[in-house]
Amino acid sequence: MKTITDHILDIVQNSIRANATLIEIIVEENKKNDFYSLIISDNGCGMDEETLKKAANPFFTSRKTRGVGLGLSLLKQNAEMAGGNFSLYSVVNKGTEVKASFQLSNVDRPPLGDVWNMFYYTMIGNETIDFHYIHKTENGTIEIQSEEIKRSLEGVSLRQKEIREAILELIQNNLKEIKATN
Amino acid sequence: MTKIKSLADLRKIRDEVQSKIKLRENSTHPEQTVQIKIGMATCGIASGAKETMRFFVEELEQQAIDAVVTQTGCMGFCYAEPTVEITLPGKEPVVFGFVNKTKAEEIIEVYIKRGELVDGIIPMNFKTIDE
Numbered sequence: 001m002k003t004i005t006d007h008i009l010d011i012v013q014n015s016i017r018a019n020a021t022l023i024e025i026i027v028e029e030n031k032k033n034d035f036y037s038l039i040i041s042d043n044g045c046g047m048d049e050e051t052l053k054k055a056a057n058p059f060f061t062s063r064k065t066r067g068v069g070l071g072l073s074l075l076k077q078n079a080e081m082a083g084g085n086f087s088l089y090s091v092v093n094k095g096t097e098v099k100a101s102f103q104l105s106n107v108d109r110p111p112l113g114d115v116w117n118m119f120y121y122t123m124i125g126n127e128t129i130d131f132h133y134i135h136k137t138e139n140g141t142i143e144i145q146s147e148e149i150k151r152s153l154e155g156v157s158l159r160q161k162e163i164r165e166a167i168l169e170l171i172q173n174n175l176k177e178i179k180a181t182n
Numbered sequence: 183m184t185k186i187k188s189l190a191d192l193r194k195i196r197d198e199v200q201s202k203i204k205l206r207e208n209s210t211h212p213e214q215t216v217q218i219k220i221g222m223a224t225c226g227i228a229s230g231a232k233e234t235m236r237f238f239v240e241e242l243e244q245q246a247i248d249a250v251v252t253q254t255g256c257m258g259f260c261y262a263e264p265t266v267e268i269t270l271p272g273k274e275p276v277v278f279g280f281v282n283k284t285k286a287e288e289i290i291e292v293y294i295k296r297g298e299l300v301d302g303i304i305p306m307n308f309k310t311i312d313e
Contacts, residue, residue, distance in 0.1 A: 001224075001227065001228060006227050006228070006232070009222065009227050009232060010222075010223070010224050010227050013222060013223055013253075013255060017255060063255075063256065065255075065256050065257060065258030066256060066258050066260055069224075070224045070225075071223070071224040074224065114232075117232060117236060118232070121222075121232065121235050121236070121239075121253065122253070124239075124251070124252065125220075125222070125251075125252045125253030126252075126253065148189060149189070149192065152189045152192055152193050152196070153192070153196050154196065156196050156199070156200060159239075159243075159250070160199060161243050162195055162198070162199040162202075163192075163195065163196065163199065164239070164243075166186050166191070166192050166195040167192070169185070169186045170186045170187065170188070170189075170191065170192055173185055173186060173187045174187065177187070
């Protein structure tokens, strides 16, 4: 995975498979403390303790289509490579939280990437799920909610060209405003 | 163009395009929509499924083809990612492997627009064997 965005795109698929209806993605960066973190939490079916222990193992998966599960293990590897940590919390029937932290200045920290595309594609790919993207920097916090966007469109399709461009621009401009590092 | 920064700006855009959309939307019949599913699991993303999805969304829109592009999980063909499942109206779904931009272009031109099959199909119709 080349970017944080790729990881988000990937981990969010786990939450979708866990039948989550609300998925919250939080990226927080702090230059002063040289800190960068990614938290993805959902209200899906969760995991029991035994599954939780195995989840970050690349040779464990709940799928039947293939025998490996690299999503979480790759994120764990990237975090640890970039001077950070990885942790997982989960409660059955309540949800799961994935936390990865990085050293902001570390050369191995993946860049943020095109979060706006990730958000838009995940949103049109899963219209019944509410996605929240929160990005915090020292200059401020932005929060983008897919339900809120859909509500303000009042039935106009997300897939309209003008709407797509407007949503992408909205996210990009907001990120610029809080001076998000890429 | 003014910068879009808030939901209020988004609403303005919505109002601007709403009238245009009505004309377009009238031609939409769900039974004529092409359904495209992009494999978006770890294997797909690592092989560039995001770029494939982006290409499909933009190109189909450009050519005004009535299609719905969505995401799906891993179909078990990790060696052939990015994989794309295409369902033409009234037809069985077909899965294509190694769909990069060039392949996607070919699929749109030949399969979606003319209905002719192209190389790179992953045969997955196992149910005929069972029956």
